[in-house]
Amino acid sequence: MEKEQKHVAVIGAGIAGLHTANLLAQSGHKVTILEKEKYPGGHLNQWHHLFPDHSSPEWIISGLLDEQLQFDHLKMISSTEITSIEKNNGHFAINAGNELRIYADAVVISTGFKLFDARQKEEYGYGLFKNVITSADLEQSLKSGQPLTTASGKTPSRVAFIHCIGSRDAKCGNTYCSKVCCITGVKQALEISEMLPETEIFCFYMDLRLYGSKFDDLYLQAQKKHKIQFIRGRLSEAAETHDKRLQIKAEDTLSGRPLRMEVDMIVLLAGMEKNEAHQMFSSTKLLELDEHGFFKSKNIQLTRNETTQPGIFIAGTCICPMSVNETIENAGAASILVNRYLEHQQLTNHHE
Amino acid sequence: MNEFAHLVSRPSRQIDYQTFDNRLLAYVLRYEPSFLTCMSCGGCTATCSAGKLTDFNIRRIGLMLRRGQTDKLAAEIDKCMFCGKCSLVCPRDVNIRNVVLLIKKESTRLHAENQKV
Numbered sequence: 001m002e003k004e005q006k007h008v009a010v011i012g013a014g015i016a017g018l019h020t021a022n023l024l025a026q027s028g029h030k031v032t033i034l035e036k037e038k039y040p041g042g043h044l045n046q047w048h049h050l051f052p053d054h055s056s057p058e059w060i061i062s063g064l065l066d067e068q069l070q071f072d073h074l075k076m077i078s079s080t081e082i083t084s085i086e087k088n089n090g091h092f093a094i095n096a097g098n099e100l101r102i103y104a105d106a107v108v109i110s111t112g113f114k115l116f117d118a119r120q121k122e123e124y125g126y127g128l129f130k131n132v133i134t135s136a137d138l139e140q141s142l143k144s145g146q147p148l149t150t151a152s153g154k155t156p157s158r159v160a161f162i163h164c165i166g167s168r169d170a171k172c173g174n175t176y177c178s179k180v181c182c183i184t185g186v187k188q189a190l191e192i193s194e195m196l197p198e199t200e201i202f203c204f205y206m207d208l209r210l211y212g213s214k215f216d217d218l219y220l221q222a223q224k225k226h227k228i229q230f231i232r233g234r235l236s237e238a239a240e241t242h243d244k245r246l247q248i249k250a251e252d253t254l255s256g257r258p259l260r261m262e263v264d265m266i267v268l269l270a271g272m273e274k275n276e277a278h279q280m281f282s283s284t285k286l287l288e289l290d291e292h293g294f295f296k297s298k299n300i301q302l303t304r305n306e307t308t309q310p311g312i313f314i315a316g317t318c319i320c321p322m323s324v325n326e327t328i329e330n331a332g333a334a335s336i337l338v339n340r341y342l343e344h345q346q347l348t349n350h351h352e
Numbered sequence: 353m354n355e356f357a358h359l360v361s362r363p364s365r366q367i368d369y370q371t372f373d374n375r376l377l378a379y380v381l382r383y384e385p386s387f388l389t390c391m392s393c394g395g396c397t398a399t400c401s402a403g404k405l406t407d408f409n410i411r412r413i414g415l416m417l418r419r420g421q422t423d424k425l426a427a428e429i430d431k432c433m434f435c436g437k438c439s440l441v442c443p444r445d446v447n448i449r450n451v452v453l454l455i456k457k458e459s460t461r462l463h464a465e466n467q468k469v
């Protein structure tokens with residue numbers, strides 16, 4: 001029996017989509033990646049260094065793109081946004097903006113996350129005070145290769161990292177933990193300390209969730225080598241002083257006393273949110289979303305990459321917040337489930 | 353002079369869960385179940401108007417309540433000005449202002465009935 005070539009559409013060309021697509025192409029399937037932006041790579045294009053090894057994400061993206069070149073049956077269409085997906089007789093028709101219609105036997109959604117808009121936490125002054133930046137802004141600044149300065153061009157003598165911005169916060173509707181921001185903060189604190197050894201660095205946290213392999217090594221390094229100070233207390237507000245510094249208010253909960261501190265710069269560790277694209281899939285009742293607006297897995301233990309709709313799979317941070325290495329692992333797992341599905345489809349079709 | 357100072361009994365510093373006085377806690381939770389979700393982040397204390405000027409610590413009030421250390425609670429909450437900023441900053445959306453109000457109500461009632469608070 002000759003194997004009929006199946007076609008898989010992958011939506012989103014971040015690292016999850018790129019990796020899943022490569023693995024599926026390697027298994028012999030025809031693959032089409034659809035990307036709404038001009039270039040593939042997603043959020044990682046804006047990131048300077050990854051935790052825990054401070055490596056550059058550039059080689060991950062370029063490595064995945066290089067791998068693509070060996071597959072003639074893998075195609076990427078960029079600057080194309082999906083408008084709808086229909087399911088007919090177990091097959092999918094995907095409609096994209098520019099009158100493009102693609103038919104596929106299976107679909108992988110890898111649309112990623114949206115960075116929490118820190119302006120929503122008005123009390124911390126992002127968008128109001130120039131020296132309040134987010135973790136994503138800091139990455140871009142580090143990526144530029146320029147030394148870190150305040151808005152007026154001075155070397156900051158004191159920087160405060162604020163954990164849990166848009167995470168574990170009922171006030172902005174996100175009660176879940178974005179889980180990668182804690183380690184991002186520790187990594188960035190280390191990087192600032194390496195760059196500006198005279199700068200005092202404080203991290204204000206509620207719980208430090210350094211869950212991953214080697215994450216606690218960075219925490220130890222931050223304490224021992226860099227004298228970074230960790231204060232257990234959530235900021236209530238930040239205010240700008242006349243000389244454009246920032247006064248922050250928190251409780252040092254371990255001392256049980258309110259604390260005031262003036263800093264030159266605040267870095268808000270913004271969390272991960274559901275992508276707006278999710279709404280399109282759920283509004284047509286094609287897919288179900290979980291209580292946080294991420295895609296709902298068929299089974300959270302066994303089949304994380306299967307949605308509630310047979311034939312549609314999910315990979316990466318459209319499922320829940322994930323680190324880069326978890327996303328890559330997750331994309332691998334997704335490709336296995338897609339393969340299994342297509343093989344099963346092949347067998348049933350053959351017997352019909 | 354007592355040569356056996358270690359034999360003199362002193363009030364224990366231990367939090368004794370065996371003699372846990374949960375009357376106030378049970379009352380607060382009945383009317384303000386959101387109080388269960390406090391994770392002691394201290395956002396409330398950071399913004400507290402009363403805490404700026406006195407040793408009042410709103411987060412600790414909650415902790416004392418949850419540990420059954422209710423003896424000093426009634427006197428402590430008298431420092432609260434009910435400005436409600438604590439409730440505004442709370443990431444768990446606990447109505448902290450109402451928690452204080454409930455402690456005040458219930459401890460006043462217990463006092464009125466000559467019960468020990």
